[in-house]
Amino acid sequence: MTLELHGLAKSYGSFVAVEGADLMVGRGTFLTLLGPSGSGKTTILSMIAGFTEPTSGQIFLDGKDITSEPPEKRQFGMVFQGYALFPHMSVAENVAFPLRVRGMSKAEREEKVRGALDLVQLSRFADRLPKQLSGGQQQRVALARALVFEPALLLLDEPLSALDKKLRAELQEELRALHRRIGRTFINVTHDQEEAMSLSDSVAILNHGRIIQLGAPEALYEQPRTRFVADFLGKSNFLPGTVRELGQGTLGVQVGALRIRQEPGAAKVSLGAPVLLSLRPEKIRVLGDADTADNVLEARVTSWSYLGAGFSIIAETAVGPLRLAMPAWHAPFHPAEGAAIRLGWSAEAATIVEDDDAGA
Amino acid sequence: MxxxxxxxxxxxxxxxxxxxxxxxxxxxxxxxxxxxEPELGFGNYERILTNRSVQRTLSTTGRIAGITTVLALVLGYAIAYSVTMASERARRWWILCVLVPLWISVLVRAFAWVTLLRRQGLINEALIGMGTIQEPLELVWNEFGIIVGMVHYMVPYAVLPMLSAMRDIDPRLMTAARGMGASRWTVFSRVFFPLSLPGVLAAAVLTFILSLGFYVTPAILGGGKTLMVAEWISVQILDLIRWGFGTMMATVLIVTILVTLGVFSRIVNMRRLFGGGH
Missing domain, CATH: 1.20.5 (Single alpha-helices involved in coiled-coils or other helix-helix interfaces)
Structure with a gap:
């Protein structure tokens, strides 16, 4: 099963919801479309499912153009936002629905329903009505219903957004285990970056109807291509500067009065060009008296908070306020407002990103 | 407390x-x-079993109310379904169109039907003019005329409870069913229709009860030949001055309505029917 999107676009009047999306999803992949609300992620999913007709572009399934096929012909499983369980049917009837419309015999249906309910550990609740179940259980019924006819592709529209945080984490793990066990292709839509990172093999980050970057969660976090990606996935400090030195392996980037040593990474830079550095808070170290680093900076703590595993500190420096994360265990100092500290980071810690003005 | x-x-x-x-x-x-009256006891009620006129009136009323209910439900369901599926803008116009007849006097509407349906009325004249029929059809002053007028009156009452039930149905359910491979017809018959049933039952009770006690429309469109309960009572009391006989029928009518309500309230949420909160 390979799903390909070629220049898929959707506009409503003058409003462009999706702008030429290209994607290739291979067999067994768990892909997440991640973006803020209005970024077009749900529209893309809806076009894949067949509920929304693209303005232009094509969708191919195993090389076959399915762009104009109605949803019921595509044979994809889908978990809807809010689950969309049929309130007048029992759990078993809900799960049997896709089989019933396919004209499957009763005996066969019952066997498949039992299998699907076992898969999500809900066999005991087969005769209950959806409203008699908890949110997490309803979510699993929706999952069983989407998987019962063994679709090659499962589409998930914000499957966990209605659940509280703890339950969400639990179901994330279940979903991931399920994906591994049945080896089917999952396409998930979410605005929750943690969910996207923990579930997916591959994440497509969307903003304003465009796919900004596609890659494994780790690659996206470590090598964000643009300011938006760096900002949306986790937190980051942004340092605008100018390239002043093109050395061997490292650049000299002038940020305010500070000359920063920086590895160019994949970015193409030229002397005198403006660049934007993205520096993750956890990559800034608080230096002891004897410590050194490629980049060293005097700073003063302006605010801090204790988060259990670590401290989140905002410190005023010569290049503006910097946010840093410091592990609480064996912390080199105990934060206090106004405390003077030395900060350091290595030349490969920051990433040069394109400034797509995500802040606006 | x-x-x-x-x-x-x-x-x-x-x-x-x-x-x-x-x-x-x-x-x-x-x-x-x-x-x-005329004497103490159940004498008046015994006549339900013996008097042909009483029996005929009761069966006519039941039949007309039943047919009216079924027709109003069928037409009302189609309208309510269209309104539910319409765009927000179109929906407002639809609802206005459903409500306007409610604001027009039932008397005016009954006479309007008479002018349309009578022997020299618009419909008969048109059909004769087109050569479809030779002799005018008997469209009014019979059961047919009563039913036409009553269905017309009842449709808005049928639409409103059904519309309310249909609008409570999450549209995502229909999308979901389509996505799971169901055809449009299956989506309707297995998802939409079962979920709209409480509204249909509520509409059925409302139209049936209103139809049982209908007075003006049957009196005008029935032309005094087909008597329904309400008109029969009025004839007994006002023309024949048989108070005991007339009020016996009134009691029968009220008891029938209460029993109908009692039976249906076990199935349908009555608060929905009468517009209360859910």
Whole structure:
């Protein structure tokens, strides 16, 4: 099963919801479309499912153009936002629905329903009505219903957004285990970056109807291509500067009065060009008296908070306020407002990103 | 807790007294005539079993109310379904179109039907003019005319409870069903229709009960030849001055309505029917 999107676009009047999306999803992949609300992620999913007709572009399934096929012909499983369980049917009837419309015999249906309910550990609740179940259980019924006819592709529209945080984490793990066990292709839509990172093999980050970057969660976090990606996935400090030195392996980037040593990474830079550095808070170290680093900076703590595993500190420096994360265990100092500290980071810690003005 | 409840009841007392003194008590008094005139006992009620005119009136009323209910439900369901599926803008116009007839006097509408349906009416003239028929059809002053007028009157009452039930149905359910491979017809028959049933039942009760006691429309469109219960009562009391006989029928009507309500309230949420909160 390979799903390909070629220049898929959707506009409503003058409003462009999706702008030429290209994607290739291979067999067994768990892909997440991640973006803020209005970024077009749900529209893309809806076009894949067949509920929304693209303005232009094509969708191919195993090389076959399915762009104009109605949803019921595509044979994809889908978990809807809010689950969309049929309130007048029992759990078993809900799960049997896709089989019933396919004209499957009763005996066969019952066997498949039992299998699907076992898969999500809900066999005991087969005769209950959806409203008699908890949110997490309803979510699993929706999952069983989407998987019962063994679709090659499962589409998930914000499957966990209605659940509280703890339950969400639990179901994330279940979903991931399920994906591994049945080896089917999952396409998930979410605005929750943690969910996207923990579930997916591959994440497509969307903003304003465009796919900004596609890659494994780790690659996206470590090598964000643009300011938006760096900002949306986790937190980051942004340092605008100018390239002043093109050395061997490292650049000299002038940020305010500070000359920063920086590895160019994949970015193409030229002397005198403006660049934007993205520096993750956890990559800034608080230096002891004897410590050194490629980049060293005097700073003063302006605010801090204790988060259990670590401290989140905002410190005023010569290049503006910097946010840093410091592990609480064996912390080199105990934060206090106004405390003077030395900060350091290595030349490969920051990433040069394109400034797509995500802040606006 | 009890004291607080008592306070609320005190607030209801004026309305309760007003209703009891000026509405319920007089009705009971009138109905009690059916046991006292012309002589004490169940004499009037025995005539349900023996009097042909009573039996004919009851069966005519039941039949007309039943047919009216079924037709109003079918037409109303189609309208309510269209309104539910329409765009927000179109929906407002639809609802206005459904409500407008409610604001026009039932008398005006009944006479309007007479002018349309009578022998020299618009419909007969048009059909004769087109050569479809030679002789004018008997469209009014019979059961057919009554049913036409009553269905027309009842459709809005059928639409409103069904519309309310249909609008409570999450549209995502239909999308989901389509996505799971169901055809449009399957989506309707297995998802939409079962979920709209409470509204259909509510509409059925409402139209049936209203139809049972209908007076003006049957009186005008029936032309005095087809009598329904309400007109029959009026003839007994006002023309024949047989109070006991007339109030007996009124009692039968009220009991029938209460029984119908009682039976349906076990199935349907009555608060939905009468517009209360869910």
């Amino acid at each position: 009890q004291a607080r409840n008592a306070g609320w009841w005190a607030l209801l007392m004026p309305a309760f007294l007003l209703l009891t003194v000026f509405y319920i008590a007089p009705i009971l008094q009138v109905l009690s005539i059916s046991f006292t």
